[in-house]
Amino acid sequence: MLWATRISNIRLYQYHRPFFTVPHNFRTKLNFSSLSQPQGFCYLDEDCDDFLPWLEQKAGAKISSVLSIGKSAFGRSLFASKSIQTGDCILKVPYSVQITPDNLLPEIKSLLGDEVGNIAKLAIIILCEQKIRQKSEWAPYISRLPQPGEMHNTIFWSQDELEMIRQSSVYQETINQKSQTENDYLAIKRALRHDPEILGDITYEGFMHACSLDFLNHDGATEAIVLSDEDKQDSEVIADRDYGPGEEVLIRYGKFSNATLMLDFGFSLPYNIHDQVQVHFNVPHHDLLREMKIDLLQRHRTPPIKDVNGFNSSSESFTIKLVLILVS
Numbered sequence: 116m117l118w119a120t121r122i123s124n125i126r127l128y129q130y131h132r133p134f135f136t137v138p139h140n141f142r143t144k145l146n147f148s149s150l151s152q153p154q155g156f157c158y159l160d161e162d163c164d165d166f167l168p169w170l171e172q173k174a175g176a177k178i179s180s181v182l183s184i185g186k187s188a189f190g191r192s193l194f195a196s197k198s199i200q201t202g203d204c205i206l207k208v209p210y211s212v213q214i215t216p217d218n219l220l221p222e223i224k225s226l227l228g229d230e231v232g233n234i235a236k237l238a239i240i241i242l243c244e245q246k247i248r249q250k251s252e253w254a255p256y257i258s259r260l261p262q263p264g265e266m267h268n269t270i271f272w273s274q275d276e277l278e279m280i281r282q283s284s285v286y287q288e289t290i291n292q293k294s295q296t297e298n299d300y301l302a303i304k305r306a307l308r309h310d311p312e313i314l315g316d317i318t319y320e321g322f323m324h325a326c327s328l329d330f331l332n333h334d335g336a337t338e339a340i341v342l343s344d345e346d347k348q349d350s351e352v353i354a355d356r357d358y359g360p361g362e363e364v365l366i367r368y369g370k371f372s373n374a375t376l377m378l379d380f381g382f383s384l385p386y387n388i389h390d391q392v393q394v395h396f397n398v399p400h401h402d403l404l405r406e407m408k409i410d411l412l413q414r415h416r417t418p419p420i421k422d423v424n425g426f427n428s429s430s431e432s433f434t435i436k437l438v439l440i441l442v443s
């Protein structure tokens with residue numbers, strides 16, 4: 116599902132997805148952007164030649180007449196197949212070909228308690244479809260999902276790798292996310308214990324992988340938007356500028372810091388205009404400069420970008436864009 120993304124506030128790829136796997140309440144405005152390929156490389160992905168025709172047949176409507184699926188340094192990507200003008204609708208995806216928690220089979224839905232959230236429900240759908248392989252009505256999408264080794268979100272990092280970021284807030288967020296995923300997995304196993312064949316031998320690793328499926332390459336520096344229209348029941352992508360044939364077209368997952376991109380999507384950007392660092396300070400009450408330090412921190416803090424992870428803040432935690440050097 117080349118363009119599927121786990122879209123949370125966005126999420127999703129983010130995540131996140133023609134045939135987006137989208138928790139319904141996560142459907143939101145998407146911003147679409149473009150990065151020209153300075154190296155001019157655009158490899159068409161012949162393995163995906165049948166994907167758009169399949170999707171259009173399923174939707175009973177044209178999805179895009181100006182995009183092709185290709186490969187770039189970011190993996191599978193979208194390219195302009197012909198000239199595109201600013202304001203053109205590049206992509207129109209009816210809700211009917213977007214996987215959402217509503218696609219969960221009623222017999223499974225009725226077994227799950229409220230504690231199972233939308234991302235976990237999407238994971239169950241993906242696992243069920245994977246289980247029936249070519250019989251799945253989503254097979255052309257499911258078979259193109261990234262393989263576990265291709266995913267670099269921090270929840271897939273080994274403990275040794277995580278140790279390298281222990282000082283960062285991403286470390287704790289990763290631990291929290293792992294524990295949430297494990298709780299979801301156990302809740303699902305409990306709920307389906309009387310019908311174990313529904314999911315087959317679902318392992319925690321398989322579940323974790325399905326939970327993280329996102330599809331769409333990201334460029335954070337764009338103001339162009341795509342709207343999901345509840346009345347028209349579709350999601351549209353509007354070009355924010357002109358494109359020449361062969362230029363890569365990217366979506367903005369959200370105004371995400373590198374910490375969030377690393378946590379949720381497994382990459383970070385060298386120049387990220389939305390980057391932020393959350394710093395926890397402990398300014399002791401006996402510190403003679405306490406007031407001055409707190410005042411400095413208050414004045415230079417920046418409102419944290421509200422993103423999908425909701426990195427926790429406390430009165431002693433400040434989100435800054437500038438590096439402050441405090442000398443006591």
Ligand SMILES: C[S@@+](CC[C@H](N)C(=O)[O-])C[C@H]1O[C@@H](n2cnc3c(N)ncnc32)[C@H](O)[C@@H]1O
Binds near residue numbers: 117119189380382
């Ligand atoms: C939603 S998928 C997009 C499709 C993906 N390229 C593929 O081959 O299936 C998201 C993944 O694409 C890659 N990606 C997307 N945007 C990127 C970027 N700006 N820089 C590096 N990797 C990116 C990351 O691996 C990310 O986890």
